[in-house]
Amino acid sequence: MDKQDNFNLAKAYEPQEYEAEIYRLWEESGFFNPDNLSEGKESFTISMPPPNATGILHLGHASTLAYQDLMIRYQRLRGKKTLWLPGTDHAAIATQTKVEKILAEKGVDRHSLGREKFLEKVKEYVADSQGTIRNQIRKIGSSCDWSREAYTFSDSLSVAVNEAFVRMYNDGLIYRGYRIVNWCPRCASTLADDEVEYQEQLGKLYYIKYGPFVVATTRPETKLADTGVAVNPEDTRYQDYLGQVLEIDLAGHKIKVKVFADAQVDSEFGSGVVGVTPAHSAVDYDFAQKNDLEIIKLIDEQGKIMSTGGKYAGLTVLEAREKFVKDLEAAGQIEKIEDLENNLSICYRCDTPIEPLTSEQWFVAVDKKIPGRDQTLKELAIQAVKNKEIKIVPDRFSKVYYHWMENLHDWCISRQIWWGHQIPVWYSEDQKMIVAISEEDALKKAGGQKIARDPDTLDTWFSSSLWTFSTLGWPEKTKDLDLFHPTSVMETGYDILFFWVARMILMSEYLLESKPFETVYLHGMIRDKEGKKMSKSLGNGIDPIEMIEKFGTDALRLSLIIGSSPGADLRLYEEKIEGYRNFVNKLWNISRFVFSQVGEIKITENLPKTETLADAWILAEFNLLIKEVTENLETFKFSLAGEKLYEFTWSKFADWYLEVAKIEKNKDEILLYILPRLLTIWHPFTPFVTEVIWEQFKSDKFLMINQWPKADESNQEAQENFKDFIDLVTQIRNIKAENKIPPVEFVDCYLESQVLSSADLEVVAKLGRVNLKTEEITGENFASFKSRGQIKAAKAMTEKEKEDLEKYIKSLEAKLGNKAFVENAPPEVVADNQKRLEEAKQKLAN
């Protein structure tokens, strides 16, 4: 008690009282910026996956930030020049959709507002939510370099976007073409293939009498624009028609279709005859290319039937379907209608059903050889992973990556929304197309003519695919780019492996001829206790900010990291976070206790001398811990590292060593050796509480930039011997409990041990709360003592324990009696079993 004046820590850790202040101190220190870290060392870089500039941070963000901050803090403590570059994404479609929704509530739509005014509204909205996001990233404790904060739609990143576009165009890797695309009628824009999601639905399969055939379709209205009929080449029923052009009457609407054969047609499905609508189905479009079919566009960009639909013109798709089916029925042309489960394609941002339609758009050619490189973009991206240049953790996602890449089609990059990078293409008065990096450049190229810009914008993933290097100043040759690229780790969820990770690899390999990162670490999705996805509609979402307020950031971070493994989903719930809050408080109180015990609060610099077995043991355990945690962190086994730290801190250091220290006293050297180092290795996991405790050491530097401790040799003998120590104490407590002897009641006890000194045994007795007798107590069974009496701990064993031990001995004897085992098993395994048998027998005999 008399020593407690020299430290000042409340009885329980209250995170809210410290976190904001600690973060402010870190930020002001400038050490988030690698320029202020020591010179000339190896660098370590992570580009923060930019959160969408919409709404607020959810648990998924909290988890990705916790992982990244863990790696960043670890590497900073290891002395690397550590850069974590934060930023946000303008998230073209997502943001535009969101603002449109807000405007719609006021009865305004973007067209009535006009492009300029609408974009202003979006900018306001983005500025607002970026502020929220920045604050929330800070709340998680993210030690990122705010001075380098980036935004995909900033001026400098827009330069990178135009540069990339122009280079690809000049290399023939970006082209404009009239092709079939995914069209979202609500967004009034194209979508990339991977931006289309599928929803199972119960639809109808209509069998339509179609000239000499019966054609089965889920979308009868599209038959108005059929230009072909496909059958399987093996199908004997229709051989005579192959190659013919037939005129078909569909309830008065006349179409001309060419009959052809293709192996893709399944003669078992539906009627075995496919009506081909090239303008509104990707498969049919391919058929049209192969068989030279006419392409008749039927559905326009608003999802309405065009004049090519005859009397159905002007109707929406669904209206036209209803009317046309009625007309066909009236004409006796519906043979039957069946129920059919199929996938409805919907927009990934607004869930609107997708219309495939033909349109003139910009594409990235993934299968075209890059000039001078004899490789396609696709091949480039596959190779980077295949030759292990880039490592994906967990490895199984490499396979998923290859599969996706190999099946990648040309990437449609033009969007018809307003929010985003305008395509760097202008048209001169004489209708010449000018592709240029800027308006000035385009004007120059136009040679004095007036120019007009293409209104289309770029897919948001085009700009984010440049993220690892556009944020470092590319296309300028900057010092940052040189120092920090390729980045070290890309930490993100497996759900955006395709959207983002794959495209970053593709772009970096093409534009920089280098990988964007060395390792991709993929975390899983956060789910609720039942394993359900957290979502607004289910109301099962946990708000990370609320959890931080309730339990503290450190507790939330631990709950996200411990118990998770890469690529696997994680269930999170409040009790779990609460449990880690308890742990953080334990660490706090361990520190309080240490500070209360020692004469002066300072750090022991050198490995201390050991006085007792417990001393030697705890140092041995601690050295082993440092070694293992370091190894685990180097190999991305964050959860395992956390579990080991947890176990050491609570079950070894607190439960045993500190309890022994209360008895043995005078442990200043060792306590002040372990505690600061323990705080250091905990720091990447729980940055706040460790930094707060660290302040008590009055060090001239933050724990954040302390040095990662080195592991010394471990004393195996001490580890082995201390097991006996623990074993004896546990036995005593056990016997007392079994005999209903209150823990506080000191009964007599005789102890003996081969390895423990008499001093050790005295400590054992104190921990077990017994009176240590120097002579063996004979003649009586301890059970008869009931609540008072003597114990010879080594002899006491319950019936159950006896039985278990006997069983164990039998199984070992059987094993060792087996010739095959003795002959085939490695000698050390046999010897080990032999030893165990002897020990067990001895125990039983005692």
Next chain:
RNA sequence: GGGUGUAUAGCUCAGCUGGUUAGAGCGUUACAUUGACAUUGUAGAGGUCAGAGGUUCGAGUCCUCUUACACCCACCA
């Protein structure tokens, strides 16, 4: 239709290249607690490792099949 993952205590999960009597946290039961911590301590109960075969001296761990769940991809009109 293809592919991947998961299945271990009531719940959430560890268990690395096969070799202790299969572990942890939460929950639960009993006891304790004014001296670091009730956000605590001590002790206990609780498991045919989804099922069936196989490989091996030895399988929770490797192989095959089956079942259940989850996810991803794909152009069944």
